[in-house]
Amino acid sequence: MSCLLTLSAHVLSAHAQCSCPAHSQIQLVQSGGSRGLRVSSGLSFSAAQVFTECELFPEEFSLVATFKLQPLRQKRNEWVLSLLEGGPEGGPEGRLLLGLRVSRDQLHFLYQQQGTGRRRRVTFREVSLDDARWHTLSLAVTGHYFTLTVDCGPPLEISQSRPFPSTLTTRGAHFYVGRGAPRRGLFSGLLRQLVLLPGSDASLRLCPSSEPSVSVLSVPTALKGPVQMQGEAYPYEAEVQVTGGPTPVCTSLEQGQLWFNTALKALSLCDGNLWSPLLHSKQRLDYVENYQDLYTNSETFDVEVFTIPNEGLFLATANRDSRSGSGIYKWILGSFQKYQNISTHEARAWKHFTISAKHYLVVANSAALQPERSALYRWSPARRRFVQHQSIETHLALDWEAFHIHNHSFLVVANHRRAQDSDHNIYSVIYRWNPLTKRLEVFQKLRTVGAYDWEFFSVQQHHFLVVANTFDGRTTSVSSTIFIWSQGHFQHFQDILTQGAVDWEAFSFEGRYFLAVANSQRVSDRGPSDYSINSTVYELNPLTLTFQRFQDILTHSAVDWEFFTVGDERFLVVGNSHDGSSYSLNSVIYRWQGYEGFVPVHILPTLGCRDWEHFSTTDGSFLVYSSATSTLSKVFRLKTY
Known part of the structure; x- marks a missing residue:
């Protein structure tokens, strides 16, 4: 018996024979890198076109479908495929013989029970198929067992008390694609593949796959190659x-x-x-408004904002308290909402990076534990969570920086001091990713002095790392160092005298290259500490190939610089954290004004400010700052005109 239903062989041919205008039936739509069909009112064809040698529906079969569907309302059902008695040529449509439909976070397979005529329904729950992403599912039916595989993930199996009927006749029946009963449950999404395969578990032919969400068993030619616009074939809609x-x-x-x-x-x-x-439209910054109060597990030293394609925008907080760990937040309906909690040990910083399209987060743990270790986490698409990937030896780690050079991926950690002897003059370490073992391995060690921050940047074909050296055990007046990539490793390039440097920010525009250092305090064993000191912006001199002082800016225990743009305007925001008596200070936004350099334009009251991050969403452009003295961090919206 040969009973094979494919979207390419039958639905498209049925469309071509339809007497109605082409555009009223099918539109060809490109979405997310793949093409699919939007069926406006459902398509139908006789089951006899499929079951040419028999009239009985196969007892064992797989139904494969690839589609993309927007989120559905509660109690909304949409049909992918149905088989109904009767039809266009044989009069009104009768009862449902078989069907596949989708509802919110559920998939339903319905069929007529043998001998009783009663309808049975098999429901797979907590299956998110209406999330605006492509999905390929394989439903295998064998006797009492119904097995669902989605995007080559782990199979879900449901056992029924009665087997699938062995005598389900298709005589006079019609298949309907994209709907069930007349004008009910129309499929609003995109269909790319629809295959009925008798006597086989199709998931074995679909998986494994490099693109499991769009695995191919039988995809219509029109959905594979370049779009052909000749004749009345398929109206093409560019998303x-x-x-x-x-x-x-x-x-x-x-x-x-x-x-x-x-x-x-x-x-x-x-x-x-x-x-x-x-x-x-050229925008200009008008003012800054308070947008969201973000309550965190404990005091927050660092925030990292990043995006995972097809998942959304996330924010990671590095929290002080080891008991409550650190939080991952997701941007949902215009604000950050708690998404995941990760165990950390006095976390000081997060860094997000990608390797071969896989997403990672690495945390800098600063707790004086033995052994001292930080952790690398990997995003699991199946679990939609970060899971631990590797543990790494560090020494009161305060920062990580990720970068790529010549198809190699690197991470460098800022080791501040050793816990066992409080020595600040130690090595910070560069790690290189081994694609075979999928692990970070020690690549190079660099001598640092109370390292607090790393910044990677490139100038044309040259690559640089600059470290913020903070304290040598006696004084904060120490040199921070710029290293240059040469002959396969980093070498000393330039020393810059800094005062308790805790952050570097590299940025460039109009062919000019800048470095801004946040000087936190002037401390020595010969006098009191001074927190109100200059932080400095340096510019690369193309003639001497060194960074030279460009502008001094008075700051109050500055802990972070963040460069961002609004339209054609360029800005720096500084995090002022302490003036010797109070942590409640104004942080300042500076705007670039050519010959004048950066001038103050907006004052932002902050409490224990530790880090600034700029990000944009469909809701606008934002700044978020973390507080190292409070569990309240804040999100500000940049209002433009």
Whole structure:
């Protein structure tokens, strides 16, 4: 018996024979790098076109579907496929013989029970298929067992008291794609693949796959190659990306798509490689407003904002208290909401990075435990959580920096001092990723002095690392060092005298390259500490190839600089943390004004400010700061005109 239903062989041919206009039935839509069909009112064809040698539905079969569906309302059901008695040629549609439908976080398979005529339903719960992402599912039916595999993940099996019927006749029946009963449960998403395979578990043919969400068993030709616009075949709709955050992917698959960035009010066109600007509304910063009070597990030393494609925007907080750990927050409906908690030990910093499209977070633990260790976490797409990947020996780690050079991935840790002897003159370590073992391995050790922060930057073909050296055991007046990549490792490039340096910020514009240092305090064994001192912006001199003092800015135990842009304007915000008597101070936003350098334009009251991060979403452009003296951090929105 040969009974094979494929979307390419039957649905498209049925569409071609339909007497109604083509555009009323099917639209070809490109979304997220893959093409699918939008079926506006459902398509139908006789079961006799499929079951040419028999009229009985197979007892054992797999149903494979690839689709993309937006989130559904509660109690909303949408049909992927149904088999109904009767149909267009044989009169009104009758009872449902078999069907597959989707509801919020659930998948339902329905069929007529043998001998009784009663409808039975098999429901797979907590299966999120309506999340605006492509998914490929394989439903295998064998006797009493119904097994669902989604995106080549772990199979879900349900056992029924009665087996699937062996005498389900398809005589006079019709298949309907994208709907169930007339005008009910129309499928609003995109269909890419629909295959009925008798006598086999199709997941064995689909998996493993490099792209499990769009695994291919039988995809119509029209959905594979370049779009053909000849004749009345398939109206083609280029998806318009509308975002306010990270730049969408632009490849040959997205060529011709438009991207509208709501935050920047800019319209761009994908040329197959880059987004080319078409229209751009130049924005200017008007004022800053308090947007969200973010309560954290404990005092927060650092925040890291990052995006995971198809998942969203996240924020990681490095929290002081080891008992409550550190938090991961997700941007949901316009604000950060708690998403995951991770065990940390007096965390001082997080760093997000990617290797081969996989996402990682590394934490700098500063607790004086034996052994002293920090941890690397990997994003698990299956669990949609970060899971520990590797433990790394560190010494009161205060910062991590990630970077790539010549197809190699590196991490460097700022080891502040050894716990056993309180020695600040120790090595900080550069690790290189081993793609075979998928582990970080020691690559190079660099002598540092109470290291607090690392910053990686590039100037044309040259690559640099600069360390913020803070304290040598006696004084904070120590040199911080710039290293240059040469002959396969980092070598000394330049020393800059700093005063308790705790942060470097590298930025460039108009062919000019800058470094801003946050000097926290002037401390020595010969007098009182001074917190109100200059922090300095340095500029690279292209003639001497050294960084030279460009501008001094009075700060109050500065702990962080953050460079950001709004339209064509450039800004620096400094985190002022302490003036010797109070932690309640004003942090300041400075705007670039050419010959004048950076001038103060906005005053932001902060409490124990420790870190600033700038980010953008469809809701606008934002700044978030962490408090090292309170469990309350804040998110500010940048209002523009």
